[in-house]
Amino acid sequence: MDRITITTPDDWHLHFRDGDMLNETVPATARCFKRAIVMPNLVPPITSADMALKYRSRIIDASPANSQFEPLMTLYLTNATSTQDIVDAKQAGIHACKLYPAGATTNSDSAVKGIDALYPVFQAMQEEGMLLLVHGEVTDSHIDIFDREKAFIDTHLASIVEAFPQLKVVFEHITTADAVQFVSNSSANVAATVTPQHLLLNRNDLLVGGIRPHNYCLPVLKRNTHQQAIRDVVASGSNKFFLGTDSAPHTRDNKENACGCAGCYSAWSAIELYAQVFDDLGALDKLEGFASHHGADFYGLKRNTDTITLVQELWQVPDRITLADGTELVPFYAGQTLNWKLENSLS
Ligand code: NCD
Ligand code: ZN
Numbered sequence: 461m462d463r464i465t466i467t468t469p470d471d472w473h474l475h476f477r478d479g480d481m482l483n484e485t486v487p488a489t490a491r492c493f494k495r496a497i498v499m500p501n502l503v504p505p506i507t508s509a510d511m512a513l514k515y516r517s518r519i520i521d522a523s524p525a526n527s528q529f530e531p532l533m534t535l536y537l538t539n540a541t542s543t544q545d546i547v548d549a550k551q552a553g554i555h556a557c558k559l560y561p562a563g564a565t566t567n568s569d570s571a572v573k574g575i576d577a578l579y580p581v582f583q584a585m586q587e588e589g590m591l592l593l594v595h596g597e598v599t600d601s602h603i604d605i606f607d608r609e610k611a612f613i614d615t616h617l618a619s620i621v622e623a624f625p626q627l628k629v630v631f632e633h634i635t636t637a638d639a640v641q642f643v644s645n646s647s648a649n650v651a652a653t654v655t656p657q658h659l660l661l662n663r664n665d666l667l668v669g670g671i672r673p674h675n676y677c678l679p680v681l682k683r684n685t686h687q688q689a690i691r692d693v694v695a696s697g698s699n700k701f702f703l704g705t706d707s708a709p710h711t712r713d714n715k716e717n718a719c720g721c722a723g724c725y726s727a728w729s730a731i732e733l734y735a736q737v738f739d740d741l742g743a744l745d746k747l748e749g750f751a752s753h754h755g756a757d758f759y760g761l762k763r764n765t766d767t768i769t770l771v772q773e774l775w776q777v778p779d780r781i782t783l784a785d786g787t788e789l790v791p792f793y794a795g796q797t798l799n800w801k802l803e804n805s806l807s
Pocket of ligand 1: 565706
């Protein structure tokens, strides 16, 4: 097989940032995705429907002229989020709220301390049919960074899922066999997104032969047995697992730094990276469900009706992307060769 045609995919988790950066990030995603769930971790975070709608129009302004790209907005939960905020957000067409434990990742300082305090908000979300998107890591300083996802399941996620059986929960960017197992064993209202980096890499790719800052993201890459569990479950075709790149640009200076930022900017090669993984797994027939069907079905949205085609062709991910103001980004998988290529950009 040297070409495959699939329903146009969507990206169910990414970071566009704001301002001039949108002129880079939005076209990169609109290249191959019809819709994307846009993360709200700006400074200040997107905490109200009004902020989300304004952010949405800035994203649409940055979309290529001929694109039909549709940003799907989210709200950032804080300890100040009220049940009225949820009602207003639902009315404004916002699909989901993101739970970041305080200090878990980039721009999460204003996030939630004491998750139990949010139970009335989760109740309102369940009633309104609003999805809960979870960055599933505890942040307690005494918990080892490699154990933080599992600890989050045990300390918080299992209780939330049990207390709100009708609440749809997406366990974002899963990294462990524990998360795979938790999601697989939970009800149909619990699903997970999977990034290209957690399918392609394990912690050796971060630490062996020198520290590789462009492979540093959160949750951090885990050991190869966890990587294998994630690969196995996407190859199984389970409809609880779907595409969410977590594409998250940081400038080269901020990545190649004594205290480098967490995030991989994968938008420019996203669908190709996933195609490569599914091909390696002998599961190319499962790519379409993962990339184009399971996410829309879980969110209760229509599947896209148009298609994209990927062709088998060697190409190299660029070493650098230079923005109009001279800022440099190093894309994920920079300089590496991929064997699938999008035939025609959507825009
Ligand atoms: C994300 C970012 O940079 O905004 N970073 C990351 O490593 N994934 C935040 C996040 O999703 O954790
Ligand atoms: Zn993210």
